[in-house]
Amino acid sequence: MRVVVIGAGVGGLALAAGLVERGIEVEVHERGQRLRTGGAGLGLYPNGVAALSELGVAVEDLGRPIDVLERRDTKGRVTLGIDVARISEHFGFIARTVPRRALLDRLHHRLPEGVLHLDRECVGVRLHADGTSSVVFSDGTRSTGDVVVGADGAGSVVRTQLLDEAPPEMGRWASWQGLSTLDSPRASGRVASLTQGRQGTCGIMPAGNGLVQWWFDVRWRRGLPVTEEPASVLRELFASWSDPDVRAVLEQAESSEINFFPHLNTRVRGSWGQDNTTLLGDAAHTFPPATAQGANQALEDAWALVTALSDSGARADPAWALRRYEEVRHRPAAVASFTSSLNGVQRIRLPRLPIRGMRDLPGDTATRWFGGYLSAVSNVLTGQRP
Ligand SMILES: Cc1cc2nc3c(=O)[nH]c(=O)nc-3n(C[C@H](O)[C@H](O)[C@H](O)COP(=O)(O)OP(=O)(O)OC[C@H]3O[C@@H](n4cnc5c(N)ncnc54)[C@H](O)[C@@H]3O)c2cc1C
Numbered sequence: 460m461r462v463v464v465i466g467a468g469v470g471g472l473a474l475a476a477g478l479v480e481r482g483i484e485v486e487v488h489e490r491g492q493r494l495r496t497g498g499a500g501l502g503l504y505p506n507g508v509a510a511l512s513e514l515g516v517a518v519e520d521l522g523r524p525i526d527v528l529e530r531r532d533t534k535g536r537v538t539l540g541i542d543v544a545r546i547s548e549h550f551g552f553i554a555r556t557v558p559r560r561a562l563l564d565r566l567h568h569r570l571p572e573g574v575l576h577l578d579r580e581c582v583g584v585r586l587h588a589d590g591t592s593s594v595v596f597s598d599g600t601r602s603t604g605d606v607v608v609g610a611d612g613a614g615s616v617v618r619t620q621l622l623d624e625a626p627p628e629m630g631r632w633a634s635w636q637g638l639s640t641l642d643s644p645r646a647s648g649r650v651a652s653l654t655q656g657r658q659g660t661c662g663i664m665p666a667g668n669g670l671v672q673w674w675f676d677v678r679w680r681r682g683l684p685v686t687e688e689p690a691s692v693l694r695e696l697f698a699s700w701s702d703p704d705v706r707a708v709l710e711q712a713e714s715s716e717i718n719f720f721p722h723l724n725t726r727v728r729g730s731w732g733q734d735n736t737t738l739l740g741d742a743a744h745t746f747p748p749a750t751a752q753g754a755n756q757a758l759e760d761a762w763a764l765v766t767a768l769s770d771s772g773a774r775a776d777p778a779w780a781l782r783r784y785e786e787v788r789h790r791p792a793a794v795a796s797f798t799s800s801l802n803g804v805q806r807i808r809l810p811r812l813p814i815r816g817m818r819d820l821p822g823d824t825a826t827r828w829f830g831g832y833l834s835a836v837s838n839v840l841t842g843q844r845p
Pocket residue numbers: 465466467468469470471488489490491495500501502503579580581582610611612613615616634636674720739740741742748751752753754755756757
């Protein structure tokens with residue numbers, strides 16, 4: 460069986476690594492001239508780490524483990540704490556923040572020479588009567604496979620064509636995101652924080668080697684010009700915040716290291732392809748980064764698709780294996796998408812409990828909620844195989 464993958468992001472490369480591991484022939488076509496270097500870091504939760512482990516990819520030496528996730532007010536007071544270490548221990552896989560580039564390099568190194576093809580932009584997919592499909596590239600060349608997977612991200616050309624759908628719309632929020640060294644004890648800690656206020660949200664996660672991944676979620680609407688001086692715009696917008704860690708990020712941020720990401724949303728459809736074609740990752744389910752599940756869901760997809768294609772029946776009937784993959788992934792991906800799209804769960808103000816001295820939810824309830832959420836969005840942690 461020959462699998463043709465479009466897109467060498469987290470999802471496409473993880474899929475290829477898993478297929479290589481199982482001895483299935485695969486080629487990956489990426490439109491970029493090199494692997495993506497921007498995009499800061501990724502919070503990998505136990506489901507993403509478990510999927511990688513099943514695909515034969517260890518990440519224990521990358522980035523920095525996260526033990527606690529705090530929600531704070533603008534003065535830096537902790538209003539809610541999630542015991543991530545306990546959740547990691549429960550599932551047996553440690554949550555961590557990793558620089559995106561380090562994860563892409565790790566996945567790329569799992570691939571033999573000749574699997575990854577750069578500077579190859581897919582412009583269309585053709586389904587053939589003999590059950591194969593061809594990918595058409597912008598230079599007019601084609602590549603034919605028994606299975607074609609669109610792992611081409613949020614603006615997926617493959618999705619637009621297979622599902623006959625317009626590209627996703629921008630939402631009402633956007634993130635300014637960076638990964639930089641931070642002269643602060645936070646950089647060497649294991650605490651991730653989300654500081655909330657009227658102006659938006661600031662997330663800070665240590666990512667190893669003195670690096671910190673940080674982002675500001677701000678209100679946005681289509682058509683607004685994107686500033687070339689985001690550092691000064693953010694310093695002005697969040698000037699009234701006194702959370703010392705947010706202040707440190709704002710003071711040290713440089714415009715050249717900040718990237719802009721409008722939040723996008725696509726409906727998670729029941730079927731992700733036709734015949735022997737399917738989608739994976741953001742191409743199948745783009746949603747706002749509120750619960751940091753996008754890449755984790757792409758890794759879950761990769762694990763489920765490798766599992767489905769490894770079945771002895773897949774060789775004779777690849778389309779059957781693809782529909783089983785879509786069926787098992789649909790619900791968890793839809794839950795992750797729905798939860799992350801509630802205008803950003805970190806922006807929802809939970810009602811204060813009417814108990815003197817107790818603010819918001821008790822930490823244990825939040826920890827249990829978050830553990831339950833991870834189970835609900837995961838196949839790999841709950842043993843649901845296609
Ligand atoms: C600000 C922000 C913060 C985030 N933080 C987290 C986090 O902490 N944890 C988490 O799990 N997720 C996070 N995400 C989500 C995560 O980045 C995505 O869900 C994830 O990258 C999806 O992986 P993918 O492989 O599906 O797509 P991508 O990573 O987008 O890769 C798609 C690849 O396809 C290539 N491509 C596109 N079109 C074509 C074409 N026509 N032909 C050939 N190649 C093509 C692209 O160049 C790219 O390399 C965040 C997202 C944002 C915006």
